[in-house]
Amino acid sequence: RKEVEQDPGPFNVPEGATVAFNCTYSNSASQSFFWYRQDCRKEPKLLMSVYSSGNEDGRFTAQLNRASQYISLLIRDSKLSDSATYLCVVKTYQAGTALIFGKGTTLSVSS
Amino acid sequence: GAGVSQSPSNKVTEKGKDVELRCDPISGHTALYWYRQRLGQGLEFLIYFQGNSAPDKSGLPSDRFSAERTGESVSTLTIQRTQQEDSAVYLCASSLGGVQETQYFGPGTRLLVL
Numbered sequence: 001r002k003e004v005e006q007d008p009g010p011f012n013v014p015e016g017a018t019v020a021f022n023c024t025y026s027n028s029a030s031q032s033f034f035w036y037r038q039d040c041r042k043e044p045k046l047l048m049s050v051y052s053s054g055n056e057d058g059r060f061t062a063q064l065n066r067a068s069q070y071i072s073l074l075i076r077d078s079k080l081s082d083s084a085t086y087l088c089v090v091k092t093y094q095a096g097t098a099l100i101f102g103k104g105t106t107l108s109v110s111s
Numbered sequence: 112g113a114g115v116s117q118s119p120s121n122k123v124t125e126k127g128k129d130v131e132l133r134c135d136p137i138s139g140h141t142a143l144y145w146y147r148q149r150l151g152q153g154l155e156f157l158i159y160f161q162g163n164s165a166p167d168k169s170g171l172p173s174d175r176f177s178a179e180r181t182g183e184s185v186s187t188l189t190i191q192r193t194q195q196e197d198s199a200v201y202l203c204a205s206s207l208g209g210v211q212e213t214q215y216f217g218p219g220t221r222l223l224v225l
Contacts, residue, residue, distance in 0.1 A: 104153060
């Protein structure tokens with residue numbers, strides 16, 4: 001089983017749509033969770049951290065379910081500029097392990 | 112302020128040659144990471160430096176790969192006897208090293224091995 005799994009998509013949605021991405025992780029000892037965004041041929045950039053109680057940043061809402069080892073990202077009122085690949089990222093503090101990235105979910109927002 | 116910088120931005124080399132990639136982290140960041148991203152694939156962890164601690168080399172794919180970091184400054188990733196499967200974007204990231212620290216990525220070095 002892969003450490004971090006995501007539906008690769010692509011998700012093709014019209015402007016204004018609400019879209020949700022899901023992610024599962026295999027290591028129950030994982031302690032930190034993030035969503036990163038990666039534009040084509042660019043480096044990943046942090047979109048938001050994911051907290052146990054869930055958190056919201058504008059149109060973006062992240063949820064964490066530790067029991068199910070499941071993370072989600074909800075984007076409301078999609079914009080053309082949201083088109084990118086969204087990377088689910090997990091960190092487990094064992095032997096200094098770095099971030100474990102999912103392969104990403106591609107979102108394409110069209111007018 | 113300045114972000115993470117990497118050089119060169121692009122590198123084309125012949126199979127069997129050695130290459131050296133450089134990363135300049137954000138000043139004051141104690142943690143530095145190297146990742147590899149093959150075309151259409153996710154990021155693959157290679158190596159992690161935290162302050163003066165021994166680096167976590169668990170992600171290095173073979174003994175042809177090595178990395179060094181002097182103190183909390185520049186890091187170099189060296190690939191010896193390059194193979195075509197080494198072709199990828201090599202990304203460096205740095206962070207303050209805290210529990211929920213944000214990793215800031217450099218623009219990457221695109222390596223093509225012919």
